[in-house]
Amino acid sequence: MVELKREELLISQLADLLVNDKHIAVGAASPIPGAASLLVKEEAKLLNNRIRVTILHSNKYNNFTDGARELFDCAAQGRIDTFFLGGVQIDGAANINLVGTGSYEKIQKRFPGSFGSALMYFVVPQIILFREEHSPRTLVDKVDFISAPGFSDENIYRPGGPKFLLTNRALFKFNKQKKRFCLLKIHNNESIENIIKLTGFKFDVDDKITNMSIPDKTRIDILRNKISYMVSEFYPEFADRIWGV
């Protein structure tokens, strides 16, 4: 069998977090979350279950007909269970920054912008933070700009928020009470010591920490033979690079 790619492992890891959802939505620049969502949808079909997936940047895998605002209205109505957000920087209190580094008035490096994060982070029950690069420059003690805060005061309407953070080295769970991440799983080639060294914020370590689970042959087959072609419709560069389709 062809060796498992790191991206495939991440897709499988994300898919494990989605199995209880009814409706998963995927936003901009998210090929790995997109592939993971379609994967659990296909697996659910085999078990005679139904999961809806809305991929915003796809014409085919998009359930919306009321224009670009429908994602946000739908999320605010509580009809989306999981959404993915990234960040130029993510800090230990789960604040995310999609705008840039340095002070806002005199920005050093400007990135695209906050997209819909400032609403989605508040209203979608399970937000999974996904950022492949795991380094002290991406996982920081305190973000330079808050596109969306990790938690809010009690009087703010906020049914949603961060649940997990996945990088190419580790999976963390966010503890809402402690306002702190807890390390759950690490990549097979990683050590806890190295994760501590590469993470710019302090975090807890779960008692039952394990390695990321390797997907079984059935899952890999579905991913390579079916999901890869579906992904090529909306992320052609990614599908070509990972699977050559």
Place this chain on the structure above:
Amino acid sequence: MKQFDELSLLEIVDEVKDGDLIGIPADYSGVPMEFTKELIKKGVKDLKLYCLPLTTIQGDMLIGSGCVSEVEAAAVTLGEFGLAPRFSEAVESGKIIIKDSTCPALHAQLQATEKSVPFMPLRGVIGSDIQKYRKDWQVIENPMKFSGNKNEPILLLPAVQLDILIFHAPCVDKNGNIQIGRRRELATLAHASKNVFVTTEKILDIDFFDDELSAATCLPALYVDGISVVENGAWPCALPGVYGPDNDEIKKYSIAAKTKKGFDDYMKNYLSN
């Protein structure tokens, strides 16, 4: 009498004035790239881009060409091809003002204008630095007794009316109704704009209102001030349902535009073709 004004592309370009607040559709809604090319050639200045909710190569080219003084957007990006280099450079060097927003706020500000009310409330956003830097936004306590939560702070966004909107559409019927399909955000943009011009692949000799399906997916002619047939008018961006993006070309741009010189060379060639 003909039921709409058919214009040349240059006549539409002439409708854009220096300093206009111009509506910019996202890369999935029909980007008027041929129009943009002519607008850059004309040398328009001080445009304020209102992106619904983001812009890609169109905004980056306008910024790099010195046509823009201000951008209100949730993102400026080349998507799979990385950062929008001329945008990033212009913000870092203070050449343009960026009014950072978030997608639902950009929709809501236009929806306020659609309804002709002075503001629109939105949940979320409070506690972000987006809100902190938007002095034109306000937070109040929910004034409703029986709707929403008591003592809940809520964000109010001002209504925004655009001076002008230009987008590219697959086709137009003989009465000037515009097919927009499921891209309903184009209707929101049009409802909230003083002037609306459309470039299109073709004009069909039918009436969209003769059929329930086509009637439901069109923008009625009453919102439109002029139409111009421009074949392949979204290239290299996609025209949903008609043609995909030219990814090779966008990639070429993304590499060239990393430097000012690379951008200038690319644009010299692009504008002369």
